[in-house]
Amino acid sequence: MKVLLISFYFPPAGGAGVQRPLKFAGELARAGVDVHVLAPDDPRWLHRDEGLVVPANVSVHRARYIGPRGRRPAEELHGLRGLRRLARRLALTPRRLLLPDENVTWVATAIPRAVQLVRREKIDVVITTSPPSSVHLIGAAVRCLTGASWVADLRDSIVAKSDRGFERLTVRVKEQGNVQVARLAARMADAIVTVTPTIAEEMRRLNARGPIATIPNGCDFDDFEGLEYHQSERFRITHTGSFFGARTAKPFLDALSRSDRRIVARFVGDFRASEREWAEQLDLAGRVELLGYVSRRRSLELQRDSEALLLLLPDVGERNKDVPSGKIFEYLAAERPILAAVPRDGKAAELIEATKSGNVVQADDPDALAAELGRMFEQWLAGVLPAPKLTAEWKEKLSRKSRARELLAVLENLPARRGQT
DSSP: OEEEEEESOOTTBOSGGGHHHHHHHHHHHHTTOEEEEEEESOOOOSOBOTTOOOOTTEEEEEEOOOSOOOOOHHHHHTTOOHHHHHHHHHHHHHHHTSSSOTTGGGHHHHHHHHHHHHHHHTOSEEEEEESSTTHHHHHHHHHHHHOOEEEEEESSOSSOOTTSOTTSHHHHHHHHHHHHHHHHHHHHOSEEEESSHHHHHHHHTTTOSSOEEEOOOOBOGGGGTTOOOOOOSSEEEEEESOOOTTOOSHHHHHHHHTSOTTEEEEEESOOOHHHHHHHHHTTOTTTEEEEESOOHHHHHHHHHTSSEEEEEOOOOOTGGGGOOOTHHHHHHHHTOOEEEEEOTTSHHHHHHHHHTOEEEEETTOHHHHHHHHHHHHHHHHTTOOOOOOOOHHHHHHHBHHHHHHHHHHHHHTSOOOOOOO
16 A cells, blocks of 8 residues: 655654654554655744654655744734734734635645655555644645545644634634635545544534544654653653643642742743743742753653653633643653643543543642642652553553554555546
8 A cells, every 4th residue: 555644744843743644654654554755845844853753664755835934923922012013913914814724835836746746656545634724635636636545634623723712803714714624624535534532523513425533642652762760859840842822831830839849840842921921920930940842852851751740731611621632642651640730521631540640630720730739749758659650451552553553444444546647
């Protein structure tokens, strides 16, 4: 079988969105699939990670990217007033007018390149993986022009964004653009893969023509080999990942300010200026380390070499409870105690409690966070803080290799190709 995986985020891009397509590509290739990847040449990603390695048996192709660079608009606007804020808003406006997302301009160069690759390499199946949702426009076009089968992989919902501000007109317009992409995928894709049952149900409600499979993200246990935990004189609790939308560190910072001064929080990834200012107001100098974006290898080192890991997911509605954040799988693989402030009746809480990997408190509750943080600290002082160890059964169930086998089963059960044109 020959597969073309189309992903906007692929090495040397950095960030969490790279891992699913990268691991799928490598695992499918190891399973005997002839894997080709199409990614942008230089999309001016927000983050790059030159240390990520693409397996030698995966062929990577590039299509030119002409479009806006990655930005963090909220951070660019933070602290600006009057005419300076208005000028910056105007500078950001053109990217907001691109539908369904600011990366849609890549479609113009990616479609002809993908068609060329499908015909030249005799590709059987095209997989498009989002976000951004505009990547699925490429899959639909290639399916029409070549006859190759098309599988749409949804790493996030393209129907609803539970942590976005719906009150803004530009956001509402973009959401409608995403809904149209979702309907296109439902109508044309030969199969749809989603990371959660809720996203799968969203696509079923659109009367998807093909089968829908839920394949969550997975744990990369091999990536932690050789990384060690070194006992520290301070209790280091580490959070990885960026804060956006409704995600906030403020309740935890409030809890931290009421805890023992030997507890230090490390934040790896983009951190809002407003929350940095909040930490300063709470007099947390020396107790909050803002490490910024680091390579994935360094992120894994920091996770393993921590007394505990911090997971923060807001409680913003029913849909969000089904989306346990990709970072939870890295946390599980790191096998360090997890303090999770998440919806108590959500999938993240269910997974942590089922694997006995940490302690769960209600999201955005500083009192509960302070109490649990203090309890874990006292356990650590007494030398009885449990270090979770996943069973062999859980490791098999959660491994990225198992997820890739599930994807391969989807590909093998696709209807016969219609013949290239």
